[in-house]
Amino acid sequence: MNNAITLALTGASGAPYALRLLQCLVQADYRVYLLASSAARVVLKTEQQQEWPGSPKDLSAYLCRHYGAKDGQIVACGKEEWFSPVASGSAAPKQMVVCPCSMGTVSAIANGTSDNLLERAADVVIKERGQLILVPRETPFSAIHLENMLKLARLGVTIMPAAPGFYHEPKSIEDLVDFMVARILDHLGVEHALTSRWGYGHH
Ligand SMILES: Cc1cc2nc3c(=O)[nH]c(=O)nc-3n(C[C@H](O)[C@H](O)[C@H](O)COP(=O)(O)O)c2cc1C
Numbered sequence: 730m731n732n733a734i735t736l737a738l739t740g741a742s743g744a745p746y747a748l749r750l751l752q753c754l755v756q757a758d759y760r761v762y763l764l765a766s767s768a769a770r771v772v773l774k775t776e777q778q779q780e781w782p783g784s785p786k787d788l789s790a791y792l793c794r795h796y797g798a799k800d801g802q803i804v805a806c807g808k809e810e811w812f813s814p815v816a817s818g819s820a821a822p823k824q825m826v827v828c829p830c831s832m833g834t835v836s837a838i839a840n841g842t843s844d845n846l847l848e849r850a851a852d853v854v855i856k857e858r859g860q861l862i863l864v865p866r867e868t869p870f871s872a873i874h875l876e877n878m879l880k881l882a883r884l885g886v887t888i889m890p891a892a893p894g895f896y897h898e899p900k901s902i903e904d905l906v907d908f909m910v911a912r913i914l915d916h917l918g919v920e921h922a923l924t925s926r927w928g929y930g931h932h
Pocket of ligand 1: 738739740741742766767768769771772775830831832833834866867
């Protein structure tokens with residue numbers, strides 16, 4: 730198995746991005762520590778009609794089965810699982826993506842709240858100077874949102890809003906989703922074949 734990555738889902742619209750990203754990370758043979766907020770589960774049900782098992786153990790097994798992952802390749806973690814590897818700089822993966830990222834979680838991360846494992850995991854990646862990517866989704870952004878994101882960007886956090894382009898002439902929602910997921914994977918340095926790159930085979 731390749732390196733580990735932490736993937737956190739929060740309650741912003743955009744569950745399809747997260748599911749596709751998870752699938753690609755599994756296919757690229759990464760171990761994925763998976764965190765999902767309560768609101769993320771509501772969004773998942775609303776947007777994808779998916780209801781995930783409540784317990785981390787059951788969720789891990791369910792996702793491993795669903796995505797054809799190896800045993801232990803997807804590790805779902807509970808909200809207060811403080812002994813999870815992602816809770817400590819000594820064990821946490823150096824890369825973390827919050828996708829989709831709600832404005833509530835943007836605020837919590839910008840302020841170092843660390844009130845649940847998801848917020849703590851992001852705090853750890855920042856303090857350890859790892860790679861943290863946020864995929865925020867809201868419109869319009871208020872000055873509060875923008876200030877929080879600016880603060881994080883200045884700390885080296887990558888702000889990648891869920892804003893797919895249309896220059897690759899998407900034909901389906903899947904094309905739009907893959908556009909975003911390809912950009913996230915590019916930033917993580919994960920190989921993929923989702924979209925052709927700018928300047929290669931375009932126009
Ligand atoms: C269907 C649905 C869609 C939502 N979409 C967004 C959104 O796009 N952006 C956002 O910031 N919050 C959105 N929210 C609100 C957040 O889920 C809410 O603020 C929640 O407290 C965020 O908690 P979390 O960051 O712990 O997931 C949405 C909520 C629901 C139920």
